[in-house]
Amino acid sequence: MRVFTRAGVVKLQRKKSGMERQELEQRFRHNLLQHCGISCGQRLLVAVSGGSDSVALLRLLHRCIRPLGLQLVVAHLDHGLRPASGADAVFVARLAAGLGWPAVFGFASVAQQAQQQRLGLEEAGRQARYDFLYQQAHRLGCAAILLGHQQEDQAETLMLRLLRGTAVSGLAAMAWRSGLLARPLLDCGRDELLSFLALESQDYVTDASNAELCFSRNRLRHQLWPQLQQEHPGLSRRLAQLAQRVAVEEDYWQQQLQPLLLQLEPLSEGFRLSLERLRPLHPALRARLLREVLRWLRGDVQGLAAGHYAQLETLVQAADFQGVCCLPRAVVVRTRTALEFLRRLPVPEQDVEECAIPGPGRYPLPGGWLEINQVPATAAADDRCRIYLSSQDLRWPLQLRSARPGDRLAPLGMEGHKRLKDLFVEWRLERQQRWQTPLLCQQERVLWVVGYRRSRLLLPQPHEQWVWRVDFQAVAPKSR
Ligand SMILES: Nc1ncnc2c1ncn2[C@@H]1O[C@H](COP(=O)(O)OP(=O)(O)OP(=O)(O)O)[C@@H](O)[C@H]1O
CATH class of the missing domain: 3.40.50.620 (HUPs)
Incomplete structure (x- = not known):
């Protein structure tokens, strides 16, 4: 020893x-x-x-x-x-x-x-x-x-x-x-x-x-x-x-994501990803893909919680296609064939004063302006800031106004009507934004919740050669 x-x-x-x-x-x-x-x-x-x-x-x-x-x-x-x-x-x-x-x-x-x-x-x-x-x-x-x-x-x-x-x-x-x-x-x-x-x-x-x-x-x-x-x-x-x-x-998942990210279709205000590609993915990969797309759109994913991803998953799986998911600084809109990831529109600073739209032209709104023109009917699809209306069924004047309690929408993509109040909650619109979001109406019936969802009313008919195109252009509020 x-x-x-x-x-x-x-x-x-x-x-x-x-x-x-x-x-x-x-x-x-x-x-x-x-x-x-x-x-x-x-x-x-x-x-x-x-x-x-x-x-x-x-x-x-x-x-x-x-x-x-x-x-x-x-x-x-x-x-x-x-x-x-x-x-x-x-x-x-x-x-x-x-x-x-x-x-x-x-x-x-x-x-x-x-x-x-x-x-x-x-x-x-x-x-x-x-x-x-x-x-x-x-x-x-x-x-x-x-x-x-x-x-x-x-x-x-x-x-x-x-x-x-x-x-x-x-x-x-x-x-x-x-x-x-x-x-x-x-x-x-x-x-x-x-x-x-x-x-x-x-x-x-x-x-x-x-x-x-x-x-x-x-x-x-x-x-x-x-x-x-x-x-x-x-x-x-x-x-x-x-x-x-x-x-x-995570490095492995990133490698798996790369080819999927290449399939993103750029839009003027964001990206579109087809359901055909999203649905067959394993939920783990899909969640990461959705997260990555939101990161691209917003620059980061701060403020996004597990509940937000669960909402997106519901949008992907839903059979109808009227869904909207408002997230911090982004909005995801479900169309018939895809999810559209879009930047959030600036919140209007005041209610839209009711005004009549007597015919085509350009009309100012608190959060931007609306323009209506007649255009040849093409295969162009509606999106969040542009819709096409039937020229045969449209009756002037239309009205522009803020939402009111009791308003209903017949959302494109589903049957029946829904109360706007319920849709706003479903879309998670902030309270301030709910009643300041402009509506385009014909005789009190809501045609379009501008920037979010259109109704089934006034859909262009296949035989129409000319249709009305309505464009909404949002303007960021002036910094005070
Ligand atoms: N005042 C500073 N100036 C330069 N670098 C800094 C300073 N404070 C922190 N860092 C860098 O950031 C690292 C992490 O910061 P953190 O605040 O966790 O560390 P700390 O407790 O302040 O100091 P240390 O890590 O040196 O014990 C530090 O290790 C150092 O490299």
Whole structure:
């Protein structure tokens, strides 16, 4: 049996720590090259707050990159939220200078920006930070912006998304690489990074706001997380691994989506996707496709919840074709053969004053204008902003007005009549929009809920050579 003296134990511990550091460095280098797509010789912007994670990031880079010929520029933004924030900038400046790397600094008045843009402090800070980092990366010709998010951050992000009701793809949490942003520490534990810093005799700053419980992430970190960790040791690691697996699967789904997205038919205000293509898809693939189309249309999918996707699924499966689904910033209209994904029309700012339309011409509306012309009957189909009316059955004058309680519509695509009030609820139109949406009527009968649905009335007959074309052009309200 070997007996170790105290000095021997210390020596052994040092050896173990040295080996752990070596393993951490190897993993870090692998993450940098394989997961984050960094190539030899590139210039990188390293975002350093002065906290333990980003300081560890900088020190790891400093140790690992010499053989790779990478150049670093350190970047720090002072959010101006704490009296001591200037001291963090000084700390980062000294650290960068000590390691021999250039550094850039910025200042943002985050509290003011949060007030102006009606954002929470966390969100405003994030926006200001990313604006600053992107600007600097472009100005300095950097190939990537490296961030110090680590395993616990990843697990917290996944958990917060879960608690807020994410789609499955949201469980992928933060990506190793997303555009310019790269996160090479995603599989490194906080304790592992702290041990590394201790071994390097490197200090770091502690941000007092990280302990403030007004931020949801901090509440999770300090209140819920310790309890969960106690019950389920290794939870952070397992959640971060789950995020990685979901990311790989999402990559697979993206590949499956590509050929389907090529089948999207562009419209002037959105896209059309035929039911023939949508219906045979597996529901999982269909849900992702619908989500992706909405992302294309709106630029993001914020504010869309599971209930919205369930509504779209109902539209796809419905036998009749009168459906409309109003979503935040988008409207999806079901036609006989397709779903049309359209940008939301601007909400009119006032009711439409009732006016008579004595004949063809152009008529102003609060939210735009309406134009009626006689045109040769062609195969042209109605859409949300254009309908064709029979010239044989139309009797002038028509009327334009806002909806009234008691109005009914005989929606094209289904039998019978429906109360507009019920249709508005079914379409999820906001209250304000319900009674300000213009209606085109003939003798009190609704022909068209402008911008949404037409009725079966006055459909052009097959033998007609000329028909009336009614166009609606929406005008965005002037910003006040
Ligand atoms: N003020 C800042 N200036 C530059 N980069 C920052 C700043 N704040 C955060 N970052 C970058 O964003 C990453 C994530 O930010 P987050 O707020 O989660 O970290 P932190 O707790 O402030 O600091 P750290 O991650 O360094 O311990 C940081 O690791 C760092 O790379």
